[in-house]
Amino acid sequence: MSDAALQYAEANRKRFVAELKEILSIPSISTLPEHRPDMQRAARWLTDRLNDMGIDAETIGEGRPLVYGEWLKAEGAPTILLYGHYDVQPIDPLDEWKTPPFEPDVRDGNIYARGAADDKGQVMTLIDAAESFLRTSGALPVNLRFLIEGEEECGGELVSAYVRDHGDRLRADVAEVADTGLFAPGIPTLETGLRGIAYVEVEARGASHDLHSGLYGGVAPNPFNALAHIISRLKDPNGKITIPGFYDDVHMPPQDVLDSWKQLPFDPNEMLENEIGASELVGEPGFTALEQMWARPTLDVHGIRGGFTGEGAKTVIPATATAKISMRLVPDQKVREVYDRFREYVLSLKQPGIELDVRFLHGDDPVVVPADSRFIEAAETALQETFGRPTVLGRSGGSMPIVGAFKRDLGLETVLMGWGLPDDNLHAPNEKFSLSNFYNGINATIRFWNVLGQRR
Amino acid sequence: MSDAALQYAEANRKRFVAELKEILSIPSISTLPEHRPDMQRAARWLTDRLNDMGIDAETIGEGRPLVYGEWLKAEGAPTILLYGHYDVQPIDPLDEWKTPPFEPDVRDGNIYARGAADDKGQVMTLIDAAESFLRTSGALPVNLRFLIEGEEECGGELVSAYVRDHGDRLRADVAEVADTGLFAPGIPTLETGLRGIAYVEVEARGASHDLHSGLYGGVAPNPFNALAHIISRLKDPNGKITIPGFYDDVHMPPQDVLDSWKQLPFDPNEMLENEIGASELVGEPGFTALEQMWARPTLDVHGIRGGFTGEGAKTVIPATATAKISMRLVPDQKVREVYDRFREYVLSLKQPGIELDVRFLHGDDPVVVPADSRFIEAAETALQETFGRPTVLGRSGGSMPIVGAFKRDLGLETVLMGWGLPDDNLHAPNEKFSLSNFYNGINATIRFWNVLGQRR
Numbered sequence: 001m002s003d004a005a006l007q008y009a010e011a012n013r014k015r016f017v018a019e020l021k022e023i024l025s026i027p028s029i030s031t032l033p034e035h036r037p038d039m040q041r042a043a044r045w046l047t048d049r050l051n052d053m054g055i056d057a058e059t060i061g062e063g064r065p066l067v068y069g070e071w072l073k074a075e076g077a078p079t080i081l082l083y084g085h086y087d088v089q090p091i092d093p094l095d096e097w098k099t100p101p102f103e104p105d106v107r108d109g110n111i112y113a114r115g116a117a118d119d120k121g122q123v124m125t126l127i128d129a130a131e132s133f134l135r136t137s138g139a140l141p142v143n144l145r146f147l148i149e150g151e152e153e154c155g156g157e158l159v160s161a162y163v164r165d166h167g168d169r170l171r172a173d174v175a176e177v178a179d180t181g182l183f184a185p186g187i188p189t190l191e192t193g194l195r196g197i198a199y200v201e202v203e204a205r206g207a208s209h210d211l212h213s214g215l216y217g218g219v220a221p222n223p224f225n226a227l228a229h230i231i232s233r234l235k236d237p238n239g240k241i242t243i244p245g246f247y248d249d250v251h252m253p254p255q256d257v258l259d260s261w262k263q264l265p266f267d268p269n270e271m272l273e274n275e276i277g278a279s280e281l282v283g284e285p286g287f288t289a290l291e292q293m294w295a296r297p298t299l300d301v302h303g304i305r306g307g308f309t310g311e312g313a314k315t316v317i318p319a320t321a322t323a324k325i326s327m328r329l330v331p332d333q334k335v336r337e338v339y340d341r342f343r344e345y346v347l348s349l350k351q352p353g354i355e356l357d358v359r360f361l362h363g364d365d366p367v368v369v370p371a372d373s374r375f376i377e378a379a380e381t382a383l384q385e386t387f388g389r390p391t392v393l394g395r396s397g398g399s400m401p402i403v404g405a406f407k408r409d410l411g412l413e414t415v416l417m418g419w420g421l422p423d424d425n426l427h428a429p430n431e432k433f434s435l436s437n438f439y440n441g442i443n444a445t446i447r448f449w450n451v452l453g454q455r456r
Numbered sequence: 457m458s459d460a461a462l463q464y465a466e467a468n469r470k471r472f473v474a475e476l477k478e479i480l481s482i483p484s485i486s487t488l489p490e491h492r493p494d495m496q497r498a499a500r501w502l503t504d505r506l507n508d509m510g511i512d513a514e515t516i517g518e519g520r521p522l523v524y525g526e527w528l529k530a531e532g533a534p535t536i537l538l539y540g541h542y543d544v545q546p547i548d549p550l551d552e553w554k555t556p557p558f559e560p561d562v563r564d565g566n567i568y569a570r571g572a573a574d575d576k577g578q579v580m581t582l583i584d585a586a587e588s589f590l591r592t593s594g595a596l597p598v599n600l601r602f603l604i605e606g607e608e609e610c611g612g613e614l615v616s617a618y619v620r621d622h623g624d625r626l627r628a629d630v631a632e633v634a635d636t637g638l639f640a641p642g643i644p645t646l647e648t649g650l651r652g653i654a655y656v657e658v659e660a661r662g663a664s665h666d667l668h669s670g671l672y673g674g675v676a677p678n679p680f681n682a683l684a685h686i687i688s689r690l691k692d693p694n695g696k697i698t699i700p701g702f703y704d705d706v707h708m709p710p711q712d713v714l715d716s717w718k719q720l721p722f723d724p725n726e727m728l729e730n731e732i733g734a735s736e737l738v739g740e741p742g743f744t745a746l747e748q749m750w751a752r753p754t755l756d757v758h759g760i761r762g763g764f765t766g767e768g769a770k771t772v773i774p775a776t777a778t779a780k781i782s783m784r785l786v787p788d789q790k791v792r793e794v795y796d797r798f799r800e801y802v803l804s805l806k807q808p809g810i811e812l813d814v815r816f817l818h819g820d821d822p823v824v825v826p827a828d829s830r831f832i833e834a835a836e837t838a839l840q841e842t843f844g845r846p847t848v849l850g851r852s853g854g855s856m857p858i859v860g861a862f863k864r865d866l867g868l869e870t871v872l873m874g875w876g877l878p879d880d881n882l883h884a885p886n887e888k889f890s891l892s893n894f895y896n897g898i899n900a901t902i903r904f905w906n907v908l909g910q911r912r
Binding site for chain 1: 778
């Protein structure tokens, strides 16, 4: 049954790409309220697509709705809960895009658009794999539940509330998430760990209104100087975070895992040159780059709002300034404990004349996936058949709240099998998705489900 | 001749306010390129206004032009070079304005609009005073040269180049600047010193493009963290600037001047409550608030551009971040020397993986005006007659490049006689100008010119 599906997938590549372009053309930026109608358009598009191919699908909720679809006719076969997201990151800085972010452009074997790899392209591998079975044999080798959300990039609560409240409807044997990537081109990869995140804002307030820096400079508290004071004391010059107790619950992976990472085909200098483009890598002494990205916590400032940032020279002491800061967390750090420590320490750094407001925006605990289940083995088989080489068991420095929710609320392990590449420019201008990974992703998914179905 | 002018000014107050509203309605924000046509409209409005009343005026230059006008028929009388500016500061944050910034609104004896006090309202006191003479006696008691620029708020070079290159045309006995304020309501004030300014940008660059903070956090340099490191090391917790050598050329005023400041009717707690609205004043220990504002240098961050500052939680490590910083300077600091020290010190604070670009945007040396000239005496007489009480000789913490240029290039002292109030919200939302100060400004100007003309 998988041979016919694989042939169908190959024969329909052109149409699959055309449909991918359709969904990529919808600017479903979840964090910007003005794109709310686009969220609904994208959810509707996916719901229609699933229903058209025989999967019973619906749009759930207002605003940034969930898409849920199910096909449960493979009696006795395992049930897979599939997850992806149709929302995308903002597009600024727009002027750095070579082609418009919502006018998908195919060049050099890639499709360029916001959301191409993160995550619409990957969502479509799941949908196209299912269609390839349904349009050939009229059936699937496994039972599928699709759960596609629109709030992944903005930390929304809809999907986690839905998972928490609908354990019966979402009953499954394993979860499968298509939102990760290959370790390197051609190297099939399963992620076995994800960092958590605590995303916060620190607002510093001085005067009740913006002041002329000539008239009041010297006696008026400056919120930017106050935030700089705080931020500079959150990390030491080596990148080690100086929040008291921050590392208390940090536990490195076992030595055999660390040893296996050292065997991976990874050159930090190549990453520096090809993916980062800075003059050098930074980080705590004594850790490799992979250890820093996969197994060490971080603290990064994303932006500081307030004051005057336009062209020219406005001489203002702004009334307020707000820093957006996130910390990536590793086992066994807990979001709430880290946030409490952050908050207490930041408040201790308050400067004269400044009021501070520390706000928690969202967070997820870190996750580790067991590497020895039958589902991981089935995925390894499918990946070996598709790519012709053994699978790398890696981790991701990113965060994926849904994986923790699947474990916590549904008791499910998650297979993290995805098709991005390190240079796909996620969250940055000129995001892309490799078309050969798109096709391989569909094929590997067909094979994965087929292996699981045969083992029933 | 001044009595008739004073009567005329009183009789025409309503029209003067209506005309002030006209010029305040033109959004002549010099720092924003999209307002270029408004600059030309405002300059043309002023030129027409001067020509209409018999002052030979022209618009000079493109873009943000100068307005120059002269009336030189008072043979044997002194010549006064009058200065003001018609450009205004940006209006953000717009949502804090109670009425739109370019729809002037009169309430509670004030006119509210961007530019009301800084500086269109003050420019109009000069124009209306001249009209009051010309429309009554057909002549002025002194010779006048009007020089009204459109680049004061953006650090443009046009007026300084014009002053440097047109010493003959601008020949005068004294300069008069209408761009300062009263020490407090009802207290006539002449400024005898101005701080200088050095306005700079520091750009920090890490990666060649924005990065996903999950994937690369821990090894990718973060320009915001790097800028915070630098900014936090520019001042100590007491507000003392830590740039090596920064205070080498700082000289406090003589003790008798400092003593006279202590006699002024000034309560720092009232300023804190009524003008600043923060929880406390800050600054170097051992200096009074007036000393800090008038005689001590400062360093303030005005904003930090880059990254993500919108609603929600974008997880980006931005490629670049740029801080806008200014230092206010006092005698005998020199802009170029201060900038060189700033630059050298900032570059010494460079962090791994970060490239720094330090840029000089504009600057002015500090100025001290001699307090014992016949022009200051004439101004004191006019102010006494207008306000019925003796004049305060104060200083301003602000900067006024033109005063240095008048001294350097034309050999002129400047009378800094202005009509703003400490709570006029300069450079901030809800800028206002007191109408009684507007009328008193016109009257005092009429009297000042009259005294100077009588002394010929």
